[in-house]
Amino acid sequence: MKKKNWFLSIAVLGLILFLAACGGGNNEGNESSSNNSNSETASDNEGTDKTFELNFSTASVPNDAHTEGLYTLKESIEEKTDGQVTVNVHHSASLYTQENEAQALMRGNLEMAYVSAPWVAENIPSMSMFTSGYLFKDYDHMTEVYNGEIGEEVFEQIVDELGIRPLGAYYLGSRQLNYRDIGKEITKPEDLKGVTLRMPNTESWLFLGEALGANPTPVDFSELYMALSSGTVDAQDNPLPTVQNAKFYEVAENITLTYHVIDTVWPTINEEVWQEMGPELQEKMYEAVEDARETVDTMNIEAEAELVEFFENEGVNVVEADIDAFMSHVQDEYMNNEEMTSSWDMDLYEKIQDMAK
Incomplete structure (x- = not known):
């Protein structure tokens, strides 16, 4: 009998151990399930741990603001993100x-670039409003x-339609006319009749050239110095800092101050890259963009205050335009072009105009 009880005790103990093992297995299964859940959550948030190498392309030359x-943007991004995001300029x-x-930015072949309203208007016609001459009164009006x-x-509309995201607007300066010796000074729109004026190759830029009174001709920025030097074009328009840094004044020794565009460029990122961040x-990127905007805007505002004297000392003939005549002529050209x-x-256009008062 004792032997029989002993066998029974062994059997019960075995059953208990078996059940404990099964319970342990279930716990291991639950732990595994928990790990899978955590893994999925980590996967959903993996963009926060991912490193990003951003190539930023620009046609601007080294001394441009x-x-x-x-380089301010690069330094600020890399510092604020502890190197998680790096930038190649x-x-x-x-x-x-x-x-x-x-186009490379839209296709995802490039992470960042400067874009501007005239290029955007090629893809979103309503944006041509932001390319019109004398839309902004001055720097303060533009940046507001x-x-x-x-x-x-406006930038959210660009995201929705083009898949790229402008992160702000940097001040390039006020665009002025810079031209070769054409036998006269340009002070009013009539003086531009027959003058070949280089413009970037977009419809809105070319229309602006017509609205100013000139014969607009598309030339890539990288080819502009030679085009002026050879006489392929008579004139070009750019802010004074660009005229200085690209040395256009060496081959086009006349400047007329027209202030016809308060010019900007927009640091822009591919939207897929942005969402992955x-x-x-994203918040750190915006902070870095603001750091760089302060650099760019301050440099250009300070340069514009000094450059007329610089150009005159270099032998450049600098004259003031009849601003009222140019403004009236240019705005009439736009308002009379129904296709444009x-x-x-128009409610937004009027709102922007009212903000200048």
Whole structure:
């Protein structure tokens, strides 16, 4: 009998151990399930741990403020993200030309580039409103629009339609006319009749040239110095800092101050890359963009205050335009072109104009 009880005790103990083992297995299964869940969550948030190498392409030359601003941007991004995001700066159209870089940005072949309203208008016709001459009164007016609520709405539309995201607007300067010896000074629109004026190769830029009164001709920025030197074009328009840094004044020794465009460029990122970054990195990117904007805007504002004297000391003939005559002529050309303005939000146009008062 005792032997029988002993066998029974062994059997019960075995059953208990078996059940404990099964329970342990279930716990291991639950732990495994928990690990899988954590793994999925980590996968969902993997963008926050991922490293990013951003190539930034620009046609601007080394001494341009918006080129200098890219090094501020690079330093600020890499510092704020502890190297999680790095930036390679490619200036002087060394990676993509001015005409090709925006397309590369849209295709995802390039992470970042400067874009501007005239290029955007090629793809979103309503944006041609932001390319019109004398839209902005001055720097303060421009930056209040672009770097405020209106700019946020405009940039979101670009995201939705083109898959690229402008992160702000940098001041390039006020565009002025710079021209070879054409036998006269340019002070009013009539003086531009028959003058071959270089413009970037977009419809909105070319129309602006017509609105000013000139014969616009597309020439890539990288080819502009030679085009002026050879006489392929008579004139070009750019902010004074660009005229200095690209040395256009060496081959076009006349400048007329027209202030016909308060010019900007927009540091822009491919939207897929932006979404991969996640909110934390995005916030740091915005902070870095603001750091670079301060660099660019300050440099150009200070340069414009000094450059007229610089050019005059270099033997350049600098004259003031009849601004009222140019403004009236240019705005009339736009308002009388129904094909150009039919897509515009005229309420927004009037709101922007009112903000200048």
